[in-house]
Amino acid sequence: MTGTVAPPAPGPTTLASDPEAYRAALRAYLGSDASLDRWRNRHHRTTEERITEHAVLMSGLHRGRWNRYGWPADAGGLGGDERHRAILYDELSAAGLPVPEPHLMLETLGPPLVRFAPELAAELLPRYLRGDEWWGQGFSEPEAGSDLAALRCRARRDGEDYVVSGQKLWTSHGATATRLMCLVRTGTAESRHRGLTMLLIDADTPGVSVRPLALASGHNELAEVFFDDARVPARRAVGEEGGGWTVAMYLLQFERAMYAWLSSTTALRRLRELREQVGARSTHDGDAVRFAEVYADIVALRARSAETVRRLASGATVGPEASIDKVLLATAETGLHDLARELLGGDFILSAETHAAQWRADWWYSRASTIMGGSAEVQRTILADHVLGLPKETSA
Ligand SMILES: Cc1cc2nc3c(=O)[nH]c(=O)nc-3n(C[C@H](O)[C@H](O)[C@H](O)COP(=O)(O)OP(=O)(O)OC[C@H]3O[C@@H](n4cnc5c(N)ncnc54)[C@H](O)[C@@H]3O)c2cc1C
Numbered sequence: 001m002t003g004t005v006a007p008p009a010p011g012p013t014t015l016a017s018d019p020e021a022y023r024a025a026l027r028a029y030l031g032s033d034a035s036l037d038r039w040r041n042r043h044h045r046t047t048e049e050r051i052t053e054h055a056v057l058m059s060g061l062h063r064g065r066w067n068r069y070g071w072p073a074d075a076g077g078l079g080g081d082e083r084h085r086a087i088l089y090d091e092l093s094a095a096g097l098p099v100p101e102p103h104l105m106l107e108t109l110g111p112p113l114v115r116f117a118p119e120l121a122a123e124l125l126p127r128y129l130r131g132d133e134w135w136g137q138g139f140s141e142p143e144a145g146s147d148l149a150a151l152r153c154r155a156r157r158d159g160e161d162y163v164v165s166g167q168k169l170w171t172s173h174g175a176t177a178t179r180l181m182c183l184v185r186t187g188t189a190e191s192r193h194r195g196l197t198m199l200l201i202d203a204d205t206p207g208v209s210v211r212p213l214a215l216a217s218g219h220n221e222l223a224e225v226f227f228d229d230a231r232v233p234a235r236r237a238v239g240e241e242g243g244g245w246t247v248a249m250y251l252l253q254f255e256r257a258m259y260a261w262l263s264s265t266t267a268l269r270r271l272r273e274l275r276e277q278v279g280a281r282s283t284h285d286g287d288a289v290r291f292a293e294v295y296a297d298i299v300a301l302r303a304r305s306a307e308t309v310r311r312l313a314s315g316a317t318v319g320p321e322a323s324i325d326k327v328l329l330a331t332a333e334t335g336l337h338d339l340a341r342e343l344l345g346g347d348f349i350l351s352a353e354t355h356a357a358q359w360r361a362d363w364w365y366s367r368a369s370t371i372m373g374g375s376a377e378v379q380r381t382i383l384a385d386h387v388l389g390l391p392k393e394t395s396a
Contacts, residue, residue, distance in 0.1 A: 058131030076126030174223025196244030
């Protein structure tokens with residue numbers, strides 16, 4: 001027999017050590033599986049429907065082993081690093097597919113769990129990766145958003161449990177999350193960031209009640225969560241008692257940096273879709289310039305974010321510099337959605353078509369990009385103080 005012999009498909013070990021081989025194999029899969037069409041160009045009328053549908057996509061990616069790269073074997077993964085996760089999001093978006101929504105919070109909550117509570121990660125992260133469950137992040141409170149160290153939700157130790165009382169606010173996916181990673185106060189009221197502990201709390205614990213909060217779009221993206229003497233096993237502490245601030249700072253660099261990369265891949269997909277939807281209607285020369293400006297903002301974000309992903313993959317601490325990625329993300333997201341609002345014109349407001357409804361909901365959500373994960377003003381203060389080392393402002 002003559003001719004070439006196709007090389008064997010790379011095994012898990014090869015893909016874990018070679019991100020570009022992983023990219024090639026993933027791209028080939030995404031281009032060949034017609035069942036993925038179910039998730040292309042879909043708009044879901046409710047948050048609950050969308051996240052449930054996305055969890056099905058996630059479970060398919062898990063069956064194919066694709067979303068297990070980038071996570072350690074001890075936590076249900078197949079090895080590799082942050083670059084594998086970045087490639088997954090990149091290739092899904094390039095293939096016209098959504099990044100499954102549970103991955104947003106996985107990027108925020110997964111790394112600190114692996115780092116500070118490896119036993120919990122071994123027990124619980126495989127379920128998350130399978131799409132069987134997703135979690136929420138309970139940091140903010142009514143009087144503690146930008147000033148997180150002022151939080152008051154209290155956990156007192158009682159035997160083998162913590163007893164938690166208080167409230168969290170603005171919990172993304174709070175209405176459907178099965179567990180909540182919460183920063184709570186175990187020290188004195190005055191202890192600020194020194195008296196905090198991170199707990200992973202099951203949402204169905206007696207004493208926990210969740211009230212969904214509808215956004216302006218009408219979607220229940222967020223929730224407020226109340227704790228009324230909820231008993232949480234002490235072994236659910238993520239890190240040391242009193243060490244919650246360290247865990248939170250580690251977490252925030254992933255929330256700001258990996259989330260920015262993931263969102264940049266989605267922004268590129270949405271810009272392409274907008275170009276197709278606007279199509280021949282866009283005859284104005286200025287429209288091309290606007291597209292180019294938004295494209296440049298997304299590319300600037302990706303250039304910066306790719307460097308951050310490489311640094312995280314090498315084990316470096318990104319720390320306050322992740323605020324640069326966060327600021328660039330807010331610029332790209334608001335620009336993209338303002339462009340859609342302008343170019344879709346009357347359709348943006350009035351059309352009942354799926355694509356218009358999706359842009360409307362996304363436009364509303366994009367307004368939050370300068371608030372969530374730390375407001376734009378706070379990010380700029382972090383950059384001024386901790387990255388640029390500018391002198392403190394003095395009052396006149
Ligand atoms: C869509 C969305 C999703 C969210 N998801 C979550 C989540 O999953 N989990 C969670 O815990 N939280 C979440 N949040 C909450 C978010 O982290 C807070 O809204 C954010 O940190 C700001 O806090 P705040 O809303 O209390 O506003 P405040 O802290 O009261 O700030 C109000 C205004 O004052 C400004 N400001 C405050 N302090 C300063 C300062 N020192 N210098 C300059 N300006 C200042 C702010 O920039 C802002 O403009 C989410 C928020 C949104 C909008």
